[in-house]
Amino acid sequence: MKYFKYKGKNLFCEKKRVLDICKNIETPFYLYSYNSIVNNFSKLKKALKGINAIIAFSVKANSNLSILKTLAKCGAGADIVSMGELKKALEAGIPNNKIVYSGVGKSKEEMAFALENKIEQFNVESLEELYTLSSIAKKKNNLAKIALRINPDIIAGGHPKISTGKKTDKFGISINDAHKIYDLAKNLKNIKVVGVDIHIGSQILKILPFKRAFKKVLSFSNDLEKKGHNIKNIDIGGGIGVNYSNDKDIDSFLYEYVDLIKNTFIKSNKTIILEPGRYLLANCGILVTKVLFKKYSENKNFLILDAGMNNLMRPALYDAKHIIKPLIKEVQTNDCLDYEVVGPICETADILSKESHLAKNISQGDYLFIDKVGAYGSAMSSCYNSKDLASEILVKDEKFYEIKKRIKTEDLTKFESIAPWLRKN
DSSP states (O other), X not given: OTTEEEETTEEEETTEEHHHHHTTSOSSEEEEEHHHHHHHHHHHHHHTTTSOEEEEEEGGGOOOHHHHHHHHHHTOEEEEXXXXXXXXXXXXXXXXXXXXXXXXXXXXXXXXXXXXXXOSEEEEOSHHHHHHHHHHHHHTTOOEEEEEEEEOOOOOSSSGGGBOOSTTSSSSEEHHHHHHHHHHHHTOTTEEEEEEEOOOBSSBOOHHHHHHHHHHHHHHHHHHHHTTOOOOEEEEEOOBOOOOSSSOXXXXXXXXXXXXXXXXXXXXXXXXXXXXXXHHHGGGEEEEEEEEEEEEOSSOEEEEESOXXXXXXXXXXXXXXXXXXXXXXXXXXXXXXXXEEEOSXXXXXXXXXXXEEEETTOOTTOEEEEOSOSSSSGGGOOOGXXXXXXXXXXXXXXXXXXXXXXXXXXXHGGGOOOOGGGSOO
């Protein structure tokens, strides 16, 4: 967390004291560092020098327009999984020839919109999807550029729910079936085969699964070309993990990963498409929250915050572990307790940390922050329990700006109406 540092007792985001932002913005809120995003992208781009690559940011990780605009200015493309994400990517200025459309459930309306906007590639995940896309392209007298997402049957990912490359997962097409489907695609008039796609999972911190997957996809691509297919793109997906357990970066793993890409693909003369999300954004954001109550039981100390699983779903969904720290650093750290840190949501699963070592004298109204939540944080939040959707703030140097305003219950009820027969007394 290079751009989130204590200066004296106070946490700063870049050159801005976070406590000063708390005076203007109601907690909980997400806080992002602009320069952290730029730095992460620049580091990856520089490491990839010498290879023809598109860094297609995985928009599902964080779809805020200001975040997307920041990445667009850096030269990023986009990996999108819905029409909404495509609209946001285009509005942020991401070029259509750097956009790839993933996902197992693209609707006809979504396919048509993507065709109209001439995206670089559809990552097709089933035979039925291919036929549907072909039909829509024919009606529009358009050409759909496609890659098939092949499932290499490789186990990877930090949790079973974020593993996407096993043969039992819903994603992709088995290599055995993919050969036949590529041959079918070649004969569809409004389909143009341009690439091959894989994505084996998320939060991967070992190089071996990538090595096995890249070897398989390159071999498969070579086989396709021998059969007459013109493969322009090899989309290797995302999946680079981050270190959630401490503040150490994973640069050594990143460079090992990039070296693998170069050693595997540099002689192929293909455009390599990467889909990073977590790597680019996770350590660029924190969730600022406030203590509501302390609660002691016979065997456990609870700390109840105003942020919960409605704001940060990852711990409840993936058993994810995030470090929680005070906004104002304690001078003495030896007088501490182990707390189970929970939110206000009426669910047993609303646990943000099962064990956080925090000051014994922490009290109601004290500010805390949850680190590395820039990816899959706000993007997965909800209004469960009719809670407000938290604000999002972007800091650059000493300036801060509210890039998404707090969405309150009153805002949401504007989209609801009482049925006529219920309005009578």
